[in-house]
Amino acid sequence: MQQTKIAIIGQGYVGLPLAVEFGKKYPTVGFDINQARIAELREGKDSTLEVEPELLARATQLSFTHELQDIADSTVYIVTVPTPIDSAKRPDLTPLEKASAAIGSVLKKGDTVVYESTVYPGCTEEVCIPILEKTSGLTFNQDFYAGYSPERINPGDKEHRLPSILKVTSGSTPEVADYVDALYSSIITAGTHKAPSIKVAEASKVIENTQRDANIALVNEFAMIFHRLGIDTNDVLEAAGTKWNFLKFKPGLVGGHCIGVDPYYLIQKAQSVGYYPDVLMAARRINDSMDSYVADQVIKLMVRKGINPVQAHVLILGLTFKENCRDLRNTRVVNIVHALQSYNANVDVFDPWVDVAEVQHEYGLTPIEAPEQGAYDAIILAVGHDEFKQLGSRGVRAYGKPAANIVYDVKQVLPRAAIDGRL
Numbered sequence: 095m096q097q098t099k100i101a102i103i104g105q106g107y108v109g110l111p112l113a114v115e116f117g118k119k120y121p122t123v124g125f126d127i128n129q130a131r132i133a134e135l136r137e138g139k140d141s142t143l144e145v146e147p148e149l150l151a152r153a154t155q156l157s158f159t160h161e162l163q164d165i166a167d168s169t170v171y172i173v174t175v176p177t178p179i180d181s182a183k184r185p186d187l188t189p190l191e192k193a194s195a196a197i198g199s200v201l202k203k204g205d206t207v208v209y210e211s212t213v214y215p216g217c218t219e220e221v222c223i224p225i226l227e228k229t230s231g232l233t234f235n236q237d238f239y240a241g242y243s244p245e246r247i248n249p250g251d252k253e254h255r256l257p258s259i260l261k262v263t264s265g266s267t268p269e270v271a272d273y274v275d276a277l278y279s280s281i282i283t284a285g286t287h288k289a290p291s292i293k294v295a296e297a298s299k300v301i302e303n304t305q306r307d308a309n310i311a312l313v314n315e316f317a318m319i320f321h322r323l324g325i326d327t328n329d330v331l332e333a334a335g336t337k338w339n340f341l342k343f344k345p346g347l348v349g350g351h352c353i354g355v356d357p358y359y360l361i362q363k364a365q366s367v368g369y370y371p372d373v374l375m376a377a378r379r380i381n382d383s384m385d386s387y388v389a390d391q392v393i394k395l396m397v398r399k400g401i402n403p404v405q406a407h408v409l410i411l412g413l414t415f416k417e418n419c420r421d422l423r424n425t426r427v428v429n430i431v432h433a434l435q436s437y438n439a440n441v442d443v444f445d446p447w448v449d450v451a452e453v454q455h456e457y458g459l460t461p462i463e464a465p466e467q468g469a470y471d472a473i474i475l476a477v478g479h480d481e482f483k484q485l486g487s488r489g490v491r492a493y494g495k496p497a498a499n500i501v502y503d504v505k506q507v508l509p510r511a512a513i514d515g516r517l
């Protein structure tokens with residue numbers, strides 16, 4: 095039997111950890127069109143901070159390239175490119191289409207292409223396979239095969255790593271499904287779940303994130319109701335959470351690459367078959383409105399304390415879309431900045447995790463190097479980085495002007511009695 099040689103297309107948050115695990119056992123090439131990314135990986139550095147240099151070094155059979163020819167002799171191609179949405183919130187399949195066309199140009203008889211990118215049910219077979227067939231001139235399920243195995247990693251989470259997260263697998267024929275399942279079983283210690291079809295595996299991933307989105311929207315709605323009723327949402331959630339089947343979600347901003355994006359893939363697919371998913375769309379609408387809700391709450395609290403929001407000096411602690419992670423994609427904190435700026439407030443953003451040049455490039459904002467003590471009218475703790483938790487309420491409050499200031503805790507990490515407001 096031919097030796098398994100793996101190429102992983104896309105070396106980002108998902109592709110690199112996967113390449114590292116496969117690269118411990120099989121000849122593996124990490125391919126990316128971003129040459130700067132390939133250059134840093136060749137130097138043993140991962141700017142996403144997902145893979146430590148020691149771990150990278152352990153993948154002794156792993157190499158990196160931006161040249162398509164270097165992956166031409168692979169037998170398995172695994173696709174981990176982004177699946178974003180466009181400005182009208184429609185799925186943007188361009189990276190997936192381009193990656194499929196590139197693979198098609200080097201695809202050979204007997205090869206298998208496995209997609210990991212999050213998509214809607216049907217995308218692999220309706221969009222990607224026809225591109226592979228067209229660019230390779232080969233016939234699907236006769237000359238080459240496909241699989242889909244969604245990724246479940248959680249950036250910044252050092253506890254749940256790729257090998258310790260059970261993985262769903264699937265294949266385009268029963269034999270290929272067995273092959274794909276065995277391949278992943280060889281690196282995933284937590285085990286695998288072989289889904290009955292590619293479509294089922296695709297659907298399973300998109301509903302995992304859509305379910306989270308809807309659950310968070312529900313508690314965000316609770317938070318807005320309870321605020322009007324003068325009850326603390328966290329107190330209510332704590333009480334309700336004592337029931338065995340109450341789901342423990344917290345109110346918050348929904349940013350990032352997955353939960354705020356993936357539901358749109360399912361929404362669009364549902365609409366294309368004549369179903370308008372009201373619950374999914376309402377969840378998106380509620381979660382997308384939470385940033386302006388936070389800004390409005392902060393403005394109200396300032397006005398109530400006699401602090402004029404116009405020209406007020408506001409400090410926002412944290413910019414990334416989640417704690418202890420450098421990922422800035424679709425962060426909703428930027429919308430809080432803009433909402434406050436629309437009141438003519440002067441907003442400083444401080445986040446020890448971010449790359450300043452990346453923030454400037456992506457959002458046209460320049461985060462400050464360090465906040466000044468006693469300088470701010472309002473401080474918003476927007477991201478629960480460990481650094482901010484360690485500051486505690488006193489440390490956070492110390493950035494406020496001694497005469498009057500407000501502290502708002504979006505992440506509910508500070509003691510309630512020590513702050514002015516929280517979600």
Ligand SMILES: NC(=O)c1ccc[n+]([C@@H]2O[C@H](COP(=O)([O-])OP(=O)(O)OC[C@H]3O[C@@H](n4cnc5c(N)ncnc54)[C@H](O)[C@@H]3O)[C@@H](O)[C@H]2O)c1
Nearest residue numbers: 104105106107108126127128175177189192193211212245
């Ligand atoms: N980040 C997560 O936590 C996570 C978790 C589960 C699933 N996913 C899904 O996995 C997929 C990848 O996400 P990510 O976070 O790794 O994205 P990413 O942006 O971190 O990485 C994607 C990489 O693909 C490269 N790329 C883009 N087009 C390419 C092409 N045509 N050929 C080769 N390389 C190309 C980019 O340069 C980038 O390095 C998405 O579908 C995402 O929804 C992400």
